[in-house]
Amino acid sequence: MLDFPRWRVWMLNALILASLLLAIPSFLPKATLEAIPSFVPKETINLGLDLAGGSHILLEADKAQLERDRLENLEDNVRNAMRRADRIAIGDATRSGGKLSFTVTDSSKIDAARKALEPVIAGASGGRDWNMEFTDGNRITLAPAGSGQVTALSQAMDSAKDVIDRRINALGTLEPTIIRQGEDRIVVQVPGLQNPEALKELIGKTAKLEFKLVDDEADPDETAKGKARVGSQILPYPDNPTGIPQIAVRRLGGISGDKLTGSQQSFDPKTNEPVVNIQFDTEGGQRFARMTQQYTGKMFAIILDGKVISAPQIKEPILGGSSQISGSFTVESAGQLAIALNSGALPVDLKVVEERSVGPDLGADSIRRGLIAAIVGTAGVLMWMLLTYGRFGVYASFALVINVAMILAVMALANATLTLPGIAGFVLTIGAAVDANVLINERIREERRKGRRVIQAVENGYKEASRAIFDANITNVIAAVLLFIFGSGPIRGFAVVLMIGIVTSVFTAVTLTRMWVVGWLKKNRPQDMHI
Amino acid sequence: MKLLKLVPDDTNIGFIKWRNIAFGISIVLLLASILLLATRGLNYGVDFIGGQMIRTTFVDEKAAPVQELREQVGSLGFGEPTIQRFGAENQVSIRMKLPDGADKKPELANIMTQKIIAKVKEEHPKVRIDGVDSVSGKVSSELFSKGLFALIAAALGVAMYIWIRFEWQFGIGAIWALIHDTTLTLGLFSLTQMEFDLNTIAAMLTIIGYSLNDTIVIYDRIRENMMKYRKMAMPALLDLSVNETLSRTVMTSLTILTPLVVLVLFGPDVIFGFSVAMAFGIFVGSYSSVYQAAPFLIWFGVKSDSFVPDEKVADAKVERIIEGKV
Secondary structure, three states: OOOHHHHHHHHHHHHHHHHHHHOOOOOOOHHHHHHOOOOOOOOOOEEHHHHHOOOEEEEOOOOHHHHHHHHHHHHHHHHHHHOOOOOOOOOEEEEOOOEEEEEEHHHHHHHHHHHHHHHHEEEEOOEEEEEEEOOOOOOOOEEOOOOHHHHHHHHHHHHHHHHHHHHHHHHHOOOOEEEEEEEEEEEEEEEEEOOOHHHHHHHOOOEEEEEEEEEOOOOOHHHHHHHOOOOOOEEOOOOOOOOEEEEEOOOOEEEEEEHOOOOOEEEEEOOOOOOEEEEOOOOHHHHHHHHEEEEOOOOEEOOOOOOOEEEEOOOOOOOOOEEEOOOOOHHHHHHHHHHHHHOOOOOEEEEEEEEEEOOOOHHHHHHHHHHHHHHHHHHHHHHHHHHHHHHHHHHHHHHHHHHHHHHHHHHOOOOOOOOOHHHHHHHHHHHHHHHHHHHHHHHHHHHHHHHOOOOHHHHHHHHHHHHHHHHHHHHHHHHHHHHHHHHHHHHHHHHHHHHHHHHHHHHHHHHHHHHHHHHHHHHHHHOOOOO | OOOOOOOOOEEEEEEEHHHHHHHHHHHHHHHHHHHHHHOOOOOEHHHHHEEEEEEEEEOOOOOOOHHHHHHHHHHHOOOOOOOEEEEOOOOOEEEEOOOOOOOOOOOOOHHHHHHHHHHHHHHOOOOOEEEEEEOOOOHHHHHHHHHHHHHHHHHHHHHHHHHHHHOOHHHHHHHHHHHHHHHHHHHHHHHHHHHEEEEEEHHHHHHHHHHHHHHHHHHHHHHHHHHOOOOOOOHHHHHHHHHHHHHHHHHHHHHHHHHHHHHHHHOOHHHHHHHHHHHHHHHHHHHHHHHHHHHHHHHHHOOOOOOOHHHHHHHHHHHHHOOOOO
């Protein structure tokens, strides 16, 4: 029992010192931390949003919309490919059930059509994005190949994540965490954010900008009823000066907003209304110039996320590659649109499916009162230990304090986040640590009552109690691991603290106290002891 | 200095003779809990049923204008809000279930939140929005099933371990104690209608942890005593084991209850329900280890010498091993 080599004592003491040092930065104010030179390890624990305040927003992609977009895109590509391949005429094109189906008018050209379609349906990595099927001699049906859909979604989510990143960064000093979750979700967490409304407005906006010609031959009555002519489509236009909240535009021949190089909020020099200035890239500029040359005098619709925001007349060809979007903007909404356009359009519509925001006051109140409760509670625990076990209670108390420091140190090193459920994990591990010491000390008392000598009693106490301590902790480890694997956010926060805490609490409550007890026994060789 | 002894030496309380009465009480309480859960159910938070909850503080006002709020928020057409105080008089939470059609449009929960916040801010310019939780139906059902699954997986994993370390009767006894403790805690939540959310699941997990810890300590002692006293009658052996570990049970429970009581009294309001649940669970956990887990062994027919290897069987096994048949 007394055999406790010196090198082990040194090692344990070094470990205690290291964890105390690593735990300190988490308690220092930020300014102090920044003043410390960078070679000193100064990782801190992150406080979860529920404690520190901030916003957690979960976005989900509209998969159906993505599929529709893909299909629409496919149709455009097919038409282009057919035109280029010796003008193969196609007809009766329908999009339904996620499939595109059309007929080749001249059935002798079906092989040429197949050839021309090959590059259209090929996937990025050698496979196929679409499966081709021939029926009735001249009908071609393109159905999505499973992998193509998955890759498309995955790519869309990746680039959506980048877009969101750019948009939030444009807001300034926030420190957001943006993570993809599952196949179709993105988590955005912004600590310390006071008002998430503006943020949601910004990241929820798809910002798909399009310019399309207004169909001026459409029958206004039909348009009001929502019926479009062939080649046209009806789009909502809430601010339409005619009073009808809808307008007919030509489906093809427009320009999309991904040909932009920049956009800024500005003011119209004549009316002094807030507007958004946009600049096209070379290709977009040329196309815009061509469109405005060809259709001078006609109206074109500026469409944002499927809604027409204004439909000005083309007074003269715009050749400089830049333009101005006016609508009923406020300075704020024009600024937001500029940011959204600058960061690019979201490749897929994102919907807020979960939001959790905690105001800084509530968070601060939670921390303050949690801290008070923690201090009073710990004092209570230590008091019980001291009153009941005397010297052994002192050892147990020190072990407990070091246990807390070690958990904090490990969490800081791992950059883990402490949440409210994490505090529950803390309570559980501290309970386990206290229990370990109670088990040991009660056992020592029992052994003394049976008349064993001091050293023998201590040795038996540690040995016999270890079994129950071991079993209890293993069960906790099993529970923690399973919770981590199967649980969601908050439950995982609990599991992480529990996993760390079990290891440290066994170490402090058993190994450390044993070292101290052995040290005392060696030094004093007591014949009797107070426990 | 005289040290404190919560349980005097050589305490010998005949716990086990009350086992049938205790079991009867437990059954009544369990049935009452199940009945409550079936009829009143749990007051699920937005985590589990979706919808939205905002926490508001009416700065500069003594009390929150609950009636006004009810009408103003109600006038938005999403239904009747549930308005509850949390913390001080001027702090209330406004809860609203998922609006109609939310299953088709998952973003509706959030749109509703935005409208409610706008309305409250418009009517009460000085209000402070302290917290927003808005969860769509799909996400909430995922959270619910994931939480439940994690809970069950953890409980089963632990039972398996106890089964391996002890004997199967012990494993089932531990599971029974676990079911007992969690059901009663759920019953408490149903009775008080405290909000049941993800944080509560963490509290339940803590209770499970303690309950198992307690059970294991007593089981360990029972196993030890079974080796020592092969001739002792089972009830007496259980009594001995419980009494031997009694001072530990009392000491540990008291020590852990201390910070929890502090949390209930002074802790943050957001974790009030959480702290109450844990304090209750620890109390129930200690009781169930003594009165459910231990007597269960008797009901399962465990005898003091049940697990002593039969020498003949053991010898036969050794022979088989020697002959290379295993």
